[in-house]
Amino acid sequence: MLSLSADLTETKIDLRIINDGGSETSPEGVLHARELVEFAEAVVSRDETDLRRAENELLKVAGQEALVDTACVAGNFQRMVRIADATGIPIDAVRLPLMMKAVDELGLKRFESAKNTPSMGWLNRLTAPLRRKLALSMMKRMDRKANGR
Amino acid sequence: MTAFSFQNSPYKIRTDISSAYREYWHCLAQAGSWWSGAERVAIAREVRNATQCDYCSERKKALSPYQFPGTHQESGTLPSAAVDAVHRVITDQNRITQTYVENCELSEEQYVELVGVAVTVFSIDESMRALGVALEPLPEPVEGEPDHYRPIKAKRDVGFVAMIPVDGAVGVEKDLWKAGQTAHVLRALSLVPNAVREWYRVGDAQYLSVSQMKNLSGPTGRALDRRQIELVAGRISACSECFY
Numbered sequence: 416m417l418s419l420s421a422d423l424t425e426t427k428i429d430l431r432i433i434n435d436g437g438s439e440t441s442p443e444g445v446l447h448a449r450e451l452v453e454f455a456e457a458v459v460s461r462d463e464t465d466l467r468r469a470e471n472e473l474l475k476v477a478g479q480e481a482l483v484d485t486a487c488v489a490g491n492f493q494r495m496v497r498i499a500d501a502t503g504i505p506i507d508a509v510r511l512p513l514m515m516k517a518v519d520e521l522g523l524k525r526f527e528s529a530k531n532t533p534s535m536g537w538l539n540r541l542t543a544p545l546r547r548k549l550a551l552s553m554m555k556r557m558d559r560k561a562n563g564r
Numbered sequence: 565m566t567a568f569s570f571q572n573s574p575y576k577i578r579t580d581i582s583s584a585y586r587e588y589w590h591c592l593a594q595a596g597s598w599w600s601g602a603e604r605v606a607i608a609r610e611v612r613n614a615t616q617c618d619y620c621s622e623r624k625k626a627l628s629p630y631q632f633p634g635t636h637q638e639s640g641t642l643p644s645a646a647v648d649a650v651h652r653v654i655t656d657q658n659r660i661t662q663t664y665v666e667n668c669e670l671s672e673e674q675y676v677e678l679v680g681v682a683v684t685v686f687s688i689d690e691s692m693r694a695l696g697v698a699l700e701p702l703p704e705p706v707e708g709e710p711d712h713y714r715p716i717k718a719k720r721d722v723g724f725v726a727m728i729p730v731d732g733a734v735g736v737e738k739d740l741w742k743a744g745q746t747a748h749v750l751r752a753l754s755l756v757p758n759a760v761r762e763w764y765r766v767g768d769a770q771y772l773s774v775s776q777m778k779n780l781s782g783p784t785g786r787a788l789d790r791r792q793i794e795l796v797a798g799r800i801s802a803c804s805e806c807f808y
Contacts, residue, residue, distance in 0.1 A: 480787035490691030499808035561779035
């Protein structure tokens with residue numbers, strides 16, 4: 416979704432930040448990226464010292480409302496990842512061509528739950544760029560409609 | 565005192581968040597479709613036990629979760645199969661397999677409702693822990709019997725459990741999604757439709773509503789823009805090793 420949102424707003428984002436947490440990549444393209452990423456990491460790690468440090472850093476740069484929203488988004492995704500993994504759902508067929516670039520770039524197949532999504536066959540791989548374009552154009556239409564344009 | 569009043573919170577919490585959490589606490593205490601109110605609250609208690617469970621943290625390091633004997637830190641009110649399922653969903657979710665779900669000694673419907681309760685409670689607890697706010701005391705269970713409702717259209721297609729098919733949200737389930745337009749994650753728990761309805765309301769406040777999700781570039785109505793929201797989502801998913 417980050418890659419999609421970046422494509423629609425014509426913003427260049429180095430997706431490696433998702434994997435590396437901003438330690439090795441420039442967090443350009445997203446405001447307060449480093450602080451947001453560190454806060455998310457600290458929530459998952461359950462290290463209270465790191466979490467309080469990340470809370471203070473995010474509060475300093477983004478303010479109280481953004482901190483509350485970030486905590487809620489983090490809570491939300493602590494739920495969503497567990498729904499997906501506890502029920503073994505694969506990535507939706509329509510999303511798969513959109514995700515292949517990120518899957519390959521970030522090496523996401525290393526995750527245990529990747530086995531819940533069957534690999535794309537050669538024909539699907541071959542047509543993935545075209546289907547990605549079609550899916551992107553569908554997303555753009557949906558986005559324009561949502562924004563009343 | 566009213567639940568989720570956030571009186572001791574150092575931060576101002578949006579009213580839609582506190583009311584969504586309060587509404588969920590009310591649902592949590594009632595009988596569901598396959599568990600009583602007391603059992604649902606006991607599942608919530610196990611969510612909190614799981615985060616402190618030494619056995620879970622040792623088991624997570626083991627090569628296989630199936631060859632690591634031990635006992636969970638638990639409250640002793642749920643069957644051991646349910647305790648293990650809650651602890652796995654909270655602490656070792658990406659090693660859950662079809663075989664585990666089929667052999668966990670819970671019915672498919674019980675498992676799905678248990679997952680729904682566990683993950684929704686956990687999401688609320690996690691947002692509060694992230695803000696350094698004390699966790700809300702669990703609600704008092706309300707008397708009542710589960711209704712044993714199973715949607716007639718539910719069937720196996722993807723994943724480990726039966727779900728309502730993409731075009732199956734009709735009749736009493738028509739509120740779940742617009743017929744034909746949904747994602748696997750939105751229907752993953754639809755074998756117990758109320759489990760979906762309950763987490764949707766919490767998700768609307770924590771993240772975005774389904775209609776807001778379609779807006780990928782415009783204002784979010786939050787203090788974060790869409791890219792910031794998705795960056796947090798992406799990093800949480802990567803740290804949790806979630807492929808989906």
